[in-house]
Amino acid sequence: MKPLSAAEYRDFARQLRAVQQEPADLLGSDATETLRASGTNLDGERIRRLLGRGFLLAQAVERWRARALWITTRADPDYPGGLKVRLRENAPPVLYGCGDRTILNGGGLAVVGSREVNDDLVTYAEDVGRLAAGAKMAVVSGGARGTDQAAMRGALEAGGRSVGVLANGLERAALNRGNRNFLIDGRLVLVCPYDPAARFLVGHAMQRNKLIYALADAALVVNSDRERGGTWTGATEQLDKLRFAPIYVRAGGARSTGLKGLLDRGAAPWPNPKTPDQLRRILHDAPLRDRTPAPVSRSGAGQYDLPLAERWEVREDRVDEPVGGAVESVSESAPQTSSARSPERLLLVISAEMSRQDLLTALKLRDVGNLQERYLRPCLQEGWIEMTIPKKPSSRNQRFRLTPAGRNHLAQLEAGAAEPG
Secondary structure (H helix, E strand, C coil): CCCCCHHHHHHHHHHHHHCCCCHHHHHCCCHHHHHHHHCCCCCHHHHHHHHCCHHHHHHHHHHHHHCCCEEEECCCCCCCHHHHHHHHHHCCCEEEEEECHHHHHCCCEEEECCCCCCHHHHHHHHHHHHHHHHCCCCEEECCCCCHHHHHHHHHHHCCCCEEEECCCCHHHHHHCHHHHHHHHCCCEEEEECCCCCCCCCHHHHHHHHHHHHHCCCEEEECCCCCCCCHHHHHHHHHHHHHCCCCEEECCCCCCCHHHHHHHHCCCEECCCCCCHHHHHHHHHHHHHHHCCCCCCEECCCCCEECCCCCCCCCCCCCCCCCCCCCCCCCCCCCCCCCCCCHHHHHHHHCCCCECHHHHHHHHCCCCHHHHHHHHHHHHHHHCCEEECCCCCCCCCCCCEEECHHHHHHHHHHHHHHHCCC
């Protein structure tokens, strides 16, 4: 029986949430009733047969674990926060990986480029990787030969960290002798949204580009063809639509027509930092000014009409203890208004239906109690938000969403932020 595609799973999960259910509820004794209530147009027999593959799944998991592979799902607390916040319901439902998964939440510099590059560009990419290692920042790339592997190799050989977002062959890469020591040392993590034994498909390679940019603070395109190839497609998608991170292009040496085309579409020339401090300033300062996500429209129901991704929300901890150098600020794509009280900040970051963990990530909080007292309780009392399962306030499936009163109040905040002065 053919498994659900990512799009089918996304739509199915959305239908389940509409009736206050989650995919996990299908494992209960009333799965048939849950399916009926969801109103899904998926074949019920197909769903039941897929759910009945528990023994086969156990065998597959055992095989992966024997190869030191881990599996995490979008419902798990250790799922990469950047993917959940940026990609939202389009984040891969299942992520396979090997290595220290905490690296995935550390941001870094994405370095991408063509597979076929000359020795000068290989050396250039390696030098960028070494500089990132000196700046204590991970290199995020696709693990392909050429530019990707050169940048990752430069970072790892200099004692730094690297994230390889693979489109296929995770099982083989995890067993590769060249990766083994770096994986064991906790400086390399390999991830893939597809089966660890999956073969290469062009569509998979295109889709994984979104993950590379979603995990990074900024991106450097070392080389690119124009109007064709995965590097061009991924970079232009970011520039024109998703805008997860600022896009830079190599500024030194011979510049290809592809790099010129990216500059014409809004990419910035790479400032050519010479020291780790200069690189840190590029990644920590420029993104806060330049990361301007594409406009997000609201439907009449107040839900966000998302294309393939949602806003990147800067999270916030206690005002007197900023995390990662962030001062008290709301989402960079949300209206900036100094008059917003703490509870109102939740209105500026909430979209569609969000769990407590989603809100913790969006507001940059560590403590659920802080979220409850400073944000959820006041907004619930004001009638600005509501629970999706009001009869079970502590349910693990609980979500929060804006009410009509909340949307009206948010509109007032937006109007106030737009006024001169």
